[in-house]
Every structure is written in C-alpha cells, then in structure tokens.
Amino acid sequence: MSKRKIAAGNWKMNLSIQEADKLVTTIVKSQRDKSVHTLIGVPFPYLMEFKAKTRYMDKVDVMAQNCHHKASGAHTGEVSASMLASIGIEYVIIGHSERRADNNETNDIIKEKVDLAFANGLKVVFCCGESLKTRKAKKHIAHVKKQVKESLFHLKKADFDNIILAYEPIWAIGTGETASPEQAQEMHREIRDYLKTKIGTKSKNISILYGGSVKPANAKELFSQADIDGGLVGGASLKADSFVPIINSFS
Ligand code: PEP
Numbered sequence: 001m002s003k004r005k006i007a008a009g010n011w012k013m014n015l016s017i018q019e020a021d022k023l024v025t026t027i028v029k030s031q032r033d034k035s036v037h038t039l040i041g042v043p044f045p046y047l048m049e050f051k052a053k054t055r056y057m058d059k060v061d062v063m064a065q066n067c068h069h070k071a072s073g074a075h076t077g078e079v080s081a082s083m084l085a086s087i088g089i090e091y092v093i094i095g096h097s098e099r100r101a102d103n104n105e106t107n108d109i110i111k112e113k114v115d116l117a118f119a120n121g122l123k124v125v126f127c128c129g130e131s132l133k134t135r136k137a138k139k140h141i142a143h144v145k146k147q148v149k150e151s152l153f154h155l156k157k158a159d160f161d162n163i164i165l166a167y168e169p170i171w172a173i174g175t176g177e178t179a180s181p182e183q184a185q186e187m188h189r190e191i192r193d194y195l196k197t198k199i200g201t202k203s204k205n206i207s208i209l210y211g212g213s214v215k216p217a218n219a220k221e222l223f224s225q226a227d228i229d230g231g232l233v234g235g236a237s238l239k240a241d242s243f244v245p246i247i248n249s250f251s
Helices: 015-030 044-054 081-086 099-101 107-119 132-136 140-152 155-164 181-205 216-223 240-247
Strands: 003-009 036-042 060-064 091-094 125-130 163-167 208-211 231-233
Touching: 003 163, 003 208, 003 240, 015 036, 015 044, 015 240, 036 044, 044 060, 081 107, 091 107, 091 163, 099 240, 107 125, 107 140, 125 140, 132 140, 140 163, 140 181, 155 163, 155 181, 181 208, 181 216, 216 231, 216 240, 231 240
Parallel strands: 003 036, 003 231, 036 060, 060 091, 091 125, 125 163, 163 208, 208 231
Antiparallel strands: none
16 A cells, blocks of 8 residues: 555444445545545444445445454454455454553554454554553653554564554544644654654655544644644544545645
8 A cells, every 4th residue: 555645434333324324425425535545444234235335436445443363263242354354344443542441452462453454465554542641741652652563563564565554642532632733743753753663765655644533623734744644533434524524624
C-alpha cells in the first residue's frame, strides 16, 4: 500500500443492519474526492453483506474491528484472522484502545494478532495511543513508541507495506476532546521518525491516521498536517451528516 488519504469509520457495537445499509449507500453516493479511500469498521455479523456491497468499489472498503490472537480452537465467540480472510475481508483493526482496556490486550497479544493477520494476507490498521495520565506525566511519546516497537518491530520491512497506523490518544476517544493539530502532528512525526529507524525511507509511505473525536469542524485542520494522512473516526462515522463532510475534508 502506498500512502493514501484515508477516512476510516469505526462503528464499534452500533447500528442495525438496516441503519448501516442506509449509511453506506449515502456515503458511497456523497464521496466527492475520489482519491480518498474510505474504510468502514463493520461489526462481524454484517461483514459479508457490506463486503459484497462494496466489492466493486475502488474507494470504499470494509474492515473487521478485531481478530483473535490464536489461529483456531476452543475460543467461544471469537473470530479468527483466517475466517476473515475466507470471506474476502482485506482489512482488520488491531489494538484499539477499547479492546486493550476491555479485554486486557497487551502489546504481546496484539503482536500475535498482527502475525496471524499477515499470515492470512490481511492488511492491518494498528492502533496506538496514550492515556491522559501518561500524557500528563510527559511519557506519551515513549509509551506510543513502546506499543509500536513491541507489536510491530519484529516484522519484516515488506510487511509494513500492509500496515496503516492510527494514533488515537485515549483521552480523546469518544470524549469530545480532540488533540490539537499541533499535538497530533507532533506525535505523528515522532511515529514516522521512529518507523524510519526500522524501515528507513519507506516510513514516508506509511499512512498514519489520527483518531479521537474527529468531527467535521476539526477534520480539515487535522488532515492538513504534514504527517496526518487521515482519520479513524468513531462517533462521527455513525451518521452520514457527520461522516460525509469528514470524508470530503481533505484538501
Ligand atoms: C475510535 O473509536 O477509534 C474513535 C476515534 O472514536 P471517536 O471518534 O468517537 O472519538
């Protein structure tokens, strides 16, 4: 994957399939800038339906919101990377802070998920980000680098072709509070510089998204920062009225 403008929505555990269907239809009709790649994080039961709906669309695709860290077996209620691949899914979100918190997903577990995703030919949207406590202690940059190092730095250089990173400060997720464009740009530059130590100049081609209360009012300024290649959007991706203007916010 080369670097792209990406508007990624994460529906989390929201929307009925009927609501979701209307939303996707409107998004597809309303996307102005055809160079933007729109990704939608769809709940597991709807993945096949929306994969089929978007199959022939260049600019819109679906993502799974998670996969399990084991290949198969006695893990009731879980979904494996190979299951996702078997239904034609190409993208999976791994390491979202809600999963890290709710399911005790450590950097090591996330590393296992990343490996299984790649073993099954999936592309990974890898989430990282710090808590407010960590930022206040001025340890946020070290914290995010540690997440990147412990879950990704064992990979081969070529694997990074199939990674999108999403910096999502936890204090900004679903809180209405957004990192300022300067705060976000600072972290994105740190991440890109850090990736350079592992993959060299290829780091310039990695898409790094910002996530945390992105909305129509702040998307343009965030997306115009040098190292911000788009957004991972939760709440505002649930309504066409807010997600479509975000998709159309790239200059
Ligand atoms: C998210 O869950 O990835 C997210 C960024 O949520 P929100 O946009 O609602 O803050």
